[in-house]
Amino acid sequence: MRAVDLIIKKRDKLELSKEEIQFFINEYTKGSIPDYQASAWAMAVMLNGMTHREITDLTLAMAASGEILDFTGVVDVVIDKHSTGGVGDKTSLVVLPLVVACGVPVGKMSGRGLGFTGGTLDKMESIPGFNIYLTKAKFIQQLSEVGMVLAGQTGDLAPADGKLYALRDVTGTVPSLPLIASSIMCKKIAAGAQRIVLDVKTGLGAFMQSVDEAKDLAKMMVEIARLADRRAAALISDMNQPLGNTIGNALEVREALETLQGNGPYDLTEHALEVASYMVNMSDKTNKVVEAREKVEQVLENGKAWEYFRRLVEVQGGDVSYVDNPEKLPKAKLIETVPAPRSGYLTQVHARIIGEMAVVLGAGRLEKNQAIDHAVGIEVHHKVGDKVEKDQPLFTIHADKEDDHDEVRQALLEAHQWSDEPVKPLPLFYDVVTDEQ
Numbered sequence: 001m002r003a004v005d006l007i008i009k010k011r012d013k014l015e016l017s018k019e020e021i022q023f024f025i026n027e028y029t030k031g032s033i034p035d036y037q038a039s040a041w042a043m044a045v046m047l048n049g050m051t052h053r054e055i056t057d058l059t060l061a062m063a064a065s066g067e068i069l070d071f072t073g074v075v076d077v078v079i080d081k082h083s084t085g086g087v088g089d090k091t092s093l094v095v096l097p098l099v100v101a102c103g104v105p106v107g108k109m110s111g112r113g114l115g116f117t118g119g120t121l122d123k124m125e126s127i128p129g130f131n132i133y134l135t136k137a138k139f140i141q142q143l144s145e146v147g148m149v150l151a152g153q154t155g156d157l158a159p160a161d162g163k164l165y166a167l168r169d170v171t172g173t174v175p176s177l178p179l180i181a182s183s184i185m186c187k188k189i190a191a192g193a194q195r196i197v198l199d200v201k202t203g204l205g206a207f208m209q210s211v212d213e214a215k216d217l218a219k220m221m222v223e224i225a226r227l228a229d230r231r232a233a234a235l236i237s238d239m240n241q242p243l244g245n246t247i248g249n250a251l252e253v254r255e256a257l258e259t260l261q262g263n264g265p266y267d268l269t270e271h272a273l274e275v276a277s278y279m280v281n282m283s284d285k286t287n288k289v290v291e292a293r294e295k296v297e298q299v300l301e302n303g304k305a306w307e308y309f310r311r312l313v314e315v316q317g318g319d320v321s322y323v324d325n326p327e328k329l330p331k332a333k334l335i336e337t338v339p340a341p342r343s344g345y346l347t348q349v350h351a352r353i354i355g356e357m358a359v360v361l362g363a364g365r366l367e368k369n370q371a372i373d374h375a376v377g378i379e380v381h382h383k384v385g386d387k388v389e390k391d392q393p394l395f396t397i398h399a400d401k402e403d404d405h406d407e408v409r410q411a412l413l414e415a416h417q418w419s420d421e422p423v424k425p426l427p428l429f430y431d432v433v434t435d436e437q
Contacts, residue, residue: 046176065160085117087355088242101299130318203240205351244268248377330375332398348417385425
């Protein structure tokens with residue numbers, strides 16, 4: 001086989017065989033296929049697409065390029081969740097303890113934030129001592145003994161994906177749905193997931209700008225799971241405005257703790273309950289999602305989920321006094337609450353602009369190894385559809401440098417759009433895609 005023949009075949013809109021895909025991925029991972037040929041192949045895929053069978057073969061080939069974790073004998077079923085990324089998306093911090101408190105073990109491997117999307121690991125590191133670097137043996141031991149893990153990627157998982165993603169980032173092929181779907185799913189499969197709940201964001205603060213585009217991606221990933229002998233369900237959720245009220249690492253941890261104690265914002269609470277319900281139901285603990293929802297609501301109300309979050313922090317070396325007293329979490333030096341410039345109804349709270357301003361403050365990173373400031377961030381006090389009176393608090397900036405204030409303040413004011421007429425609130429979810437459809 002020659003790489004050029006496979007590039008030509010995909011250029012001419014022909015279907016690649018399983019063997020051809022495996023050859024291409026294996027040789028590219030080894031370095032036998034140069035970047036310029038891989039770039040041409042990725043562009044051909046972006047322009048001409050792939051069949052579901054091709055995408056599944058690509059996913060499995062990338063998963064097989066490194067270690068594949070096997071938790072057989074450790075837990076009955078391995079269930080995981082994945083969010084396609086958003087602004088203020090601290091869902092995992094709430095969902096993980098909710099699900100585990102329902103008797104469903106979860107060993108979750110999360111990532112760091114890049115660009116305007118936040119990272120779960122960065123948030124958890126707001127708690128002093130919390131260790132995200134676990135060996136494979138420690139990961140398995142903790143999953144077996146405690147039933148939950150929240151850590152960084154362990155082992156040499158899907159190296160082909162890391163190499164191909166870096167190439168896509170500089171060749172204009174990141175938006176390719178087959179390449180996005182296979183990138184997400186190969187890491188979940190390599191991490192041992194047998195059941196996967198996908199939170200596919202759509203809107204101004206998401207990679208998928210339209211509901212239809214998000215649904216196409218969701219269907220693609222659910223079909224990959226089916227063809228790879230796994231199960232998946234995908235929730236299409238709104239990301240036109242931030243999820244919850246806070247954007248920034250320590251601020252989001254504090255809000256997650258408030259949510260686990262029953263005092264969180266409505267949208268974050270409802271979102272976490274829904275995702276957790278699908279995970280519990282998919283673990284075969286219940287026959288219907290509505291039954292799972294009852295269990296999840298119960299562990300939130302009785303405080304069991306909060307206790308599990310505390311236990312998670314404790315077993316991974318974190319200082320639990322920061323859980324018991326969230327006021328100890330890092331605080332910014334400069335805190336400014338900006339009032340509403342007018343009265344009216346909010347028509348827009350632009351998630352991407354708000355996420356980008358959080359990065360300007362130092363809460364996120366533009367490059368992989370960039371340091372972040374856990375204390376800084378933004379609070380938004382209202383949602384689309386809210387009626388706001390002039391001079392009511394509109395948003396609060398948490399900064400460590402005064403230089404950033406003017407730019408951030410002006411951008412955040414522009415992120416809020418107004419109407420004199422009533423406006424409908426945005427939905428939390430638009431659709432659900434399951435393998436039963």
